[in-house]
Every structure is written in C-alpha cells, then in structure tokens.
Amino acid sequence: MDSAESLPRQRSRTSASPPPFFEEEETTDLKLALLSSLHPAADASMLLELLLISHGSVAAASALLSQPSTPRHVVTSQQSSLAPFLTTAAPVPRPPKKGHTLHLYTPHHFAALTPTTLHPSFLPAPLAATLLTELLQESTTFPPPPEFVLFGRVVVSSHTACLFLRDPTPSSHQYTYQGASAPESRLFTPSMQSATALVEAAVNAELLRRDRRRGQLSPGAWHVNAALVNCYRGGDQSVGWHADQLTYLGPAAVIASVSLGCVREFRVRRVGPEAEGEGAYGLWLPHNSLLVMHAGMQEGWKHSIHPSKSVDLHPVAGNTRINITYRCYRESLRPELTPRCNCGEPAVLRAAPGKGYTWTCTQDYRPGCESCGYFVWAKFDEFGEPPWSENFVSSGQDEEGGGGGREMMSPGVEGDEVNEDGGDEDEDKNEQDGGKEDEGEDEEEDEDVVMVMVEVEEQHRDWSDETVEGSERDLDEDWSDGEDASIARELQEWRDGLV
Ligand SMILES: O=C(O)CCC(=O)C(=O)O
Numbered sequence: 322m323d324s325a326e327s328l329p330r331q332r333s334r335t336s337a338s339p340p341p342f343f344e345e346e347e348t349t350d351l352k353l354a355l356l357s358s359l360h361p362a363a364d365a366s367m368l369l370e371l372l373l374i375s376h377g378s379v380a381a382a383s384a385l386l387s388q389p390s391t392p393r394h395v396v397t398s399q400q401s402s403l404a405p406f407l408t409t410a411a412p413v414p415r416p417p418k419k420g421h422t423l424h425l426y427t428p429h430h431f432a433a434l435t436p437t438t439l440h441p442s443f444l445p446a447p448l449a450a451t452l453l454t455e456l457l458q459e460s461t462t463f464p465p466p467p468e469f470v471l472f473g474r475v476v477v478s479s480h481t482a483c484l485f486l487r488d489p490t491p492s493s494h495q496y497t498y499q500g501a502s503a504p505e506s507r508l509f510t511p512s513m514q515s516a517t518a519l520v521e522a523a524v525n526a527e528l529l530r531r532d533r534r535r536g537q538l539s540p541g542a543w544h545v546n547a548a549l550v551n552c553y554r555g556g557d558q559s560v561g562w563h564a565d566q567l568t569y570l571g572p573a574a575v576i577a578s579v580s581l582g583c584v585r586e587f588r589v590r591r592v593g594p595e596a597e598g599e600g601a602y603g604l605w606l607p608h609n610s611l612l613v614m615h616a617g618m619q620e621g622w623k624h625s626i627h628p629s630k631s632v633d634l635h636p637v638a639g640n641t642r643i644n645i646t647y648r649c650y651r652e653s654l655r656p657e658l659t660p661r662c663n664c665g666e667p668a669v670l671r672a673a674p675g676k677g678y679t680w681t682c683t684q685d686y687r688p689g690c691e692s693c694g695y696f697v698w699a700k701f702d703e704f705g706e707p708p709w710s711e712n713f714v715s716s717g718q719d720e721e722g723g724g725g726g727r728e729m730m731s732p733g734v735e736g737d738e739v740n741e742d743g744g745d746e747d748e749d750k751n752e753q754d755g756g757k758e759d760e761g762e763d764e765e766e767d768e769d770v771v772m773v774m775v776e777v778e779e780q781h782r783d784w785s786d787e788t789v790e791g792s793e794r795d796l797d798e799d800w801s802d803g804e805d806a807s808i809a810r811e812l813q814e815w816r817d818g819l820v
Pocket residue numbers: 549551560565578587624625626644646
C-alpha cells in the first residue's frame with residue numbers, strides 16, 4: 322500500500338534547501354515563511370501540509386518540493402491534494418457498480434472519488450505511540466455499549482465508545498446520543514491534547530484549499546472541542562452504514578478521524594438519487610493515519626467500518642483498533658440551545674439527502690420509549706448558523722420562520738412526505754454489522770442481527786409498501802460480501818425511508 326513510508330527521503334542539499342541550523346525550535350509560522358521563501362510558487366496550505374507530514378522538518382518538506390519527479394502542477398494554486406507526492410499518477414478508476422465494493426489502495430484515488438482525504442503516518446511516531454497506549458488504557462473503562470431499539474427489538478452495539486471533551490464545560494453532562502444522555506464524557510488525555518493542534522492545522526489547511534460549501538466553517542474556524550473515541554476489539558466489532566448525527570456539528574460538518582493500532586477497512590458509499598446504481602469504496606486505515614471527512618460527507622454519503630474475519634495484529638494493540646473522531650461542536654448548537662421535541666427530550670439534527678436538514682424526535686430508539694413524532698425542517702444561514710445564534714445572518718427570505726429560538730424553524734412539512742430517502746444518522750450505524758441482539762449468542766451475532774431484521778421486515782412490509790416509495794426495490798444481490806449484507810443494506814434503505 323502506498324504510504325508516507327514511500328515518500329522520498331530527504332536529498333542532499335539543493336539550492337532550495339533551508340540552512341542546516343534551522344530546525345525544531347522555530348515556530349510553525351517561521352518555518353512556513355522560510356519554506357515559502359524557498360518555494361515562492363507553492364501554495365501556503367500545501368506548504369503547511371508538507372510541513373506536517375514531514376513532522377515539522379523544514380528540510381524534509383523542502384526536499385519533497387525540490388525533487389525532480391515532482392509534477393509541475395502541484396505547486397500551483399490548483400493543487401488539491403498531496404497525492405502526487407504519495408503515489409504515481411495512476412488513472413482514477415471508474416465508480417463501482419451497485420453491489421460491488423471497489424478497494425482503493427492510494428489516498429490519491431480515495432480523495433478523487435470521495436469527499437475524504439487520507440494522510441498516512443500523520444502524527445510524529447512517538448506521539449502516535451503514546452496516544453495509542455493512553456487510549457488503550459482509557460478504553461478498558463469505557464461505558465458498556467448503549468442499547469437501542471431496532472425494529473421493535475432491543476439490540477446492543479458491538480464496539481465501545483466514549484465522548485471526550487477538550488475543556489470542562491458546564492453543559493458537558495447534557496450531551497445526548499440518540500436522544501439519550503451520553504453515559505459520561507471525559508476530558509482529553511494529554512496526548513489527545515497534543516495531537517489536536519496538528520489535526521486542527523491539517524484540517525484548516527484543507528479548508529483553505531477546498532471549494533467552500535454552504536454552511537461550511539471558514540478556514541481557521543475549525544477548532545476541536547470534542548472527540549468520540551471508538552474502540553474495536555477484534556474484526557467482528559464494526560460499525561454499520563451511517564452518517565454522523567449533526568445535532569452539535571451543524572451542516573457541512575468536517576470530521577477528522579485518527580486511526581491507531583490494528584488496521585481496519587473503512588467503507589463509503591453515496592446516498593440519494595444520484596447514487597442509484599453505484600457501489601461502495603473501501604480503504605484500509607493504517608495505524609497513525611488521519612482521515613478527513615469533508616463537508617458534504619455526512620449529507621451525501623454513508624460510511625462504515627467493515628467487519629473482518631481476520632485482522633493483522635498490531636505489535637502494541639493486538640487485534641484492537643482505536644479511532645478518534647475529532648469534532649468541532651458549534652457554540653450555537655450547545656445542548657441547552659438545540660430544539661426539544663414535544664415530549665421535552667432533545668431533538669436530533671440530521672440530513673435528508675438533497676433536501677435539507679431536519680430536527681426530529683428519536684425517542685423510539687430508546688428501549689421502553691416512544692417517539693412523539695416531532696419533525697421540523699431545520700433552518701441555517703449560509704455559514705451554518707441556526708436562527709437563534711447571535712451570528713445568524715438572515716437571507717431576507719422565509720422571514721416567517723425567523724428569529725424565535727427553539728421554535729424557529731423552516732415551515733413544517735409532514736415527515737413521511739419528505740424524508741423518503743433521507744434521515745440517516747449515528748444510530749443507523751448500530752443497525753447492521755455493529756449491532757448484536759440483546760439475548761443473542763456471541764458467536765454468531767452478525768447473522769443473528771440479520772435474522773432479526775428479516776423478521777421485522779416481514780412484519781412491516783405491508784405498511785412500508787404503502788408509505789415509502791421504492792421499498793420494493795430489488796435486493797442488491799451480491800452487495801459487499803454476500804446475501805446477508807445485501808439484506809442488511811436493503812433493510813437499511815427501507816428504514817431510511819421511514820425516519
Ligand atoms: O472507527 C471509525 O473509523 C469510524 C467511526 C465513526 O464512524 C463514528 O464515530 O461516527
């Protein structure tokens with residue numbers, strides 16, 4: 322697999338090399354200034370990224386830019402990826418057909434085909450090692466995985482997770498997950514704190530370079546204040562197809578995901594009408610890689626961690642993978658500010674692909690609870706701020722919806738009418754390979770979950786036919802790895818139409 326290990330080593334000094342005395346103690350700004358003076362044609366954000374992947378070494382970053390094989394175009398403002406440094410310019414493959422997963426082996430291809438970028442060997446190796454050790458230790462006391470209701474049955478997620486906050490906040494206890502209080506949140510460990518600055522620099526460099534999307538944070542404004550840490554012990558622990566819940570992130574969210582320990586396969590696939598007939602992409606996430614999910618990823622795509630029959634053992638983590646998803650929670654979407662549904666519980670923000678965003682009640686995912694049916698369209702300004710934010714910029718349209726705090730929403734529309742193919746969110750991830758039946762035997766949990774889904778599908782089929790367009794789509798015969806997965810996918814899509 323291509324990785325930063327295949328990066329060219331620093332060459333002997335060239336005319337564009339920095340002076341030998343210039344090293345670690347200098348500030349990033351000074352290093353950037355020097356790099357920029359050595360390579361005036363290079364784009365500032367690319368210089369920052371090169372500096373990052375060179376672990377702060379101006380000499381190494383400069384050497385990358387000076388190598389004769391470097392394609393000319395990468396040092397112009399058109400530069401959109403570091404891929405030319407990481408791989409040869411192999412042609413980008415065509416999208417896979419429905420029912421197939423195209424495995425990609427280069428960050429370049431993944432970036433060309435999906436709204437993500439992968440940075441192999443991202444953190445300085447010693448920091449990655451300490452971070453892994455710290456989080457392996459933390460994960461031994463993660464809360465038990467949450468129970469949730471799937472098609473009327475109580476199931477429990479297969480892997481464990483814990484919310485970490487960068488700083489203590491008065492509202493820390495109010496964060497919810499699928500409408501229920503998050504079991505606990507912890508403060509960033511020292512290594513998480515150290516890694517955060519590097520993650521922020523890399524993401525902000527990418528924001529500078531990429532096309533802006535409505536609602537996206539401006540370059541420099543992406544700052545980490547929370548992280549969900551996931552722990553997968555063994556290849557059978559996984560996360561099903563889902564898009565991340567947007568309640569605290571808002572629209573066009575950017576999420577930066579650091580992988581540590583055992584290598585696992587990350588899969589993505591587009592959703593919505595344009596995705597008709599398209600399959601999925603798979604990419605392995607190695608130890609110490611940074612995957613950035615860019616704006617639009619949570620709206621137009623789903624992602625998953627695919628289960629694996631066997632995994633390569635990591636020297637320290639064994640069969641365990643730790644994943645940190647760094648997040649920028651918006652001040653204006655603090656738990657005490659987000660809408661509550663009619664039953665008084667916090668509503669959940671999610672994307673309806675191609676249609677917008679909705680706040681809905683998700684209480685029916687909690688064992689023993691029912692949904693109050695709350696459903697309203699969410700409204701945001703062009704910077705992704707909700708109407709109750711003091712920074713909200715009114716567009717002058719749709720004024721009847723303006724200004725009223727939690728009640729301020731775009732005009733209400735009946736949920737079933739509008740959300741046929743939308744409405745996936747974090748909880749969806751528990752519904753397939755990530756979930757196991759409450760009373761199920763450990764050994765065959767994936768199969769059990771599929772069986773549960775099949776049963777429930779049978780029960781609801783009539784009703785779903787009446788209410789959901791497209792619920793009679795053909796089963797996706799050889800989706801991913803076989804029939805079970807294809808049934809699970811069909812059920813997922815069917816369920817998307819219901820929420
Ligand atoms: O483990 C991963 O890489 C993905 C985790 C994830 O999708 C999530 O936390 O929402």
